[in-house]
Amino acid sequence: MSALDLTPAAAPAPLQRRILRHALMETRLILRNSEQLLLALVIPLGLIAAGVLVGDRFGVAREPFVASVIALGLWSSGFTSPAITTAFERRYGVLERLVATPLRRADLLAGKATMIAALALGQAVVLVLAGLLLGWAPAPLLAQVLVTVAVVPLALVAFAGLALSLAGRASAELTLGLANLVYLLGAAGGLLVPVATFPAWARPLVGLLPTTALGETLRNLATGAFDPLPLLVVLVWAVAAVALARKVFRWIS
Amino acid sequence: MPAALTVADVRLSLGGRVVLDGLSLTAAPGEVTAVLGPNGAGKTTMIRCCTGLFTPDHGHIEVLGEAAGSPSANARIGLMPQAAGAWSGVKPAELLGYLASLYASPLRPADLIAALGIGSFANTPYRRLSGGQQQLVNLAGAIIGRPQLVFLDEPTAGLDPHARRQVWTLVGELRAAGVAVLLTTHAMDEAEQLADRVALLNAGRRVAAGTVAELTAEKGLEELFLELTTPGDTR
Numbered sequence: 001m002s003a004l005d006l007t008p009a010a011a012p013a014p015l016q017r018r019i020l021r022h023a024l025m026e027t028r029l030i031l032r033n034s035e036q037l038l039l040a041l042v043i044p045l046g047l048i049a050a051g052v053l054v055g056d057r058f059g060v061a062r063e064p065f066v067a068s069v070i071a072l073g074l075w076s077s078g079f080t081s082p083a084i085t086t087a088f089e090r091r092y093g094v095l096e097r098l099v100a101t102p103l104r105r106a107d108l109l110a111g112k113a114t115m116i117a118a119l120a121l122g123q124a125v126v127l128v129l130a131g132l133l134l135g136w137a138p139a140p141l142l143a144q145v146l147v148t149v150a151v152v153p154l155a156l157v158a159f160a161g162l163a164l165s166l167a168g169r170a171s172a173e174l175t176l177g178l179a180n181l182v183y184l185l186g187a188a189g190g191l192l193v194p195v196a197t198f199p200a201w202a203r204p205l206v207g208l209l210p211t212t213a214l215g216e217t218l219r220n221l222a223t224g225a226f227d228p229l230p231l232l233v234v235l236v237w238a239v240a241a242v243a244l245a246r247k248v249f250r251w252i253s
Numbered sequence: 254m255p256a257a258l259t260v261a262d263v264r265l266s267l268g269g270r271v272v273l274d275g276l277s278l279t280a281a282p283g284e285v286t287a288v289l290g291p292n293g294a295g296k297t298t299m300i301r302c303c304t305g306l307f308t309p310d311h312g313h314i315e316v317l318g319e320a321a322g323s324p325s326a327n328a329r330i331g332l333m334p335q336a337a338g339a340w341s342g343v344k345p346a347e348l349l350g351y352l353a354s355l356y357a358s359p360l361r362p363a364d365l366i367a368a369l370g371i372g373s374f375a376n377t378p379y380r381r382l383s384g385g386q387q388q389l390v391n392l393a394g395a396i397i398g399r400p401q402l403v404f405l406d407e408p409t410a411g412l413d414p415h416a417r418r419q420v421w422t423l424v425g426e427l428r429a430a431g432v433a434v435l436l437t438t439h440a441m442d443e444a445e446q447l448a449d450r451v452a453l454l455n456a457g458r459r460v461a462a463g464t465v466a467e468l469t470a471e472k473g474l475e476e477l478f479l480e481l482t483t484p485g486d487t488r
Contacts, residue, residue: 004360004368006430008401010329011357021354028347029340092337097391100304100332101398102355104324251306 012102022111078159087175161241168249257433290454
């Protein structure tokens with residue numbers, strides 16, 4: 001006989017604790033994943049260093065480029081990382097297991113959102129500090145700061161909604177491949193490459209991407225420009241992506 | 254005493270294939286109900302219906318007096334899934350600590366780790382554990398919240414005889430504590446040893462049910478299984 005008291009006494013922990021503990025669990029696992037760290041920090045830090053130190057030799061303007069790289073980092077935290085981890089959670093039956101606990105589906109999503117927000121915030125702090133230490137000198141307008149404060153969370157919601165839509169339907173292997181491919185497409189589609197550099201016929205299309213909205217917002221912040229239009233773009237994407245995720249997400253693969 | 258689980262005339266088709274076809278069974282507190290059936294008989298699908306992952310096309314399921322899948326019911330059950338059920342990089346001690354944190358009055362992870370002999374691999378990433386070690390961690394995760402009803406989906410598959418007996422002892426203790434245990438198994442000796450009641454499934458239907466003594470009055474359980482079921486889908 002074991003000394004365990006197995007008398008039934010199941011009761012849920014308080015809501016905040018459930019969400020916080022789930023967010024902490026996911027954050028720890030992400031921070032332990034070298035591929036995710038590569039996308040979230042190592043690649044952006046390398047790009048910032050290269051852009052600041054030798055970018056002028058290749059005609060790369062320092063201020064918008066560092067802002068673009070920060071946008072790229074947020075893209076990986078908001079889309080690539082949640083897509084891959086969620087797909088493997090489905091594959092390994094983690095979500096199936098968690099259904100039979102006090103962690104409600106809304107708690108799980110709130111925990112994931114907290115994890116993404118915490119990672120994005122930490123990542124932004126590291127990348128901004130690295131840029132500033134290397135001589136990055138953004139010149140933001142107050143109005144654009146306000147736009148940015150609204151655009152960044154909405155962009156993260158849109159990215160996460162798209163991530164869950166992909167991961168909640170496709171196999172883990174397919175999600176892994178597609179998420180990395182989409183990461184590169186997003187980098188080219190408005191994150192690292194400003195919309196103004198695209199051919200005139202492509203600009204309206206590229207300008208409607210959520211990646212472009214985030215990239216342009218941060219570039220405008222760094223260069224002292226003001227443009228509220230991306231706010232509308234990410235708002236529409238956020239609503240649509242969350243609606244899509246709610247419709248297509250499956251808890252088991 | 255009311256049943257902890259009532260599955261009544263449940264039908265479910267997935268991808269155009271009938272998986273559950275009018276399935277009915279019950280599980281009572283303080284009893285072990287063994288669900289037997291060939292591969293593809295619908296055992297795991299039935300459990301998924303009970304946790305709300307699938308919604309039956311017909312019939313109803315009541316879990317601890319509430320609709321299957323309701324948050325209140327799911328908070329009071331435990332589930333040991335058939336495969337994996339954990340993040341690949343998580344360590345058993347970490348996983349059990351996390352699961353315990355979701356409950357108000359859970360078992361202490363350290364006590365559970367000691368009782369199930371998990372200590373020697375408590376800090377090894379889940380993906381590096383053997384199948385049997387993963388099973389023990391999954392079992393620990395299923396009972397850490399002190400559930401009223403626990404689903405054990407093939408709990409001893411892949412376990413060596415020592416670990417198997419350890420699990421049998423624990424299942425007996427759960428029953429003695431008043432927990433309703435529903436387990437699926439392919440091991441007839443396990444069902445005979447542990448179960449108060451047995452439900453035999455074939456192609457999504459219950460084809461026999463009763464106590465072990467009732468079912469084995471004329472022939473052995475394995476003989477009955479072979480007689481009443483068709484070869485399963487082993488793909």
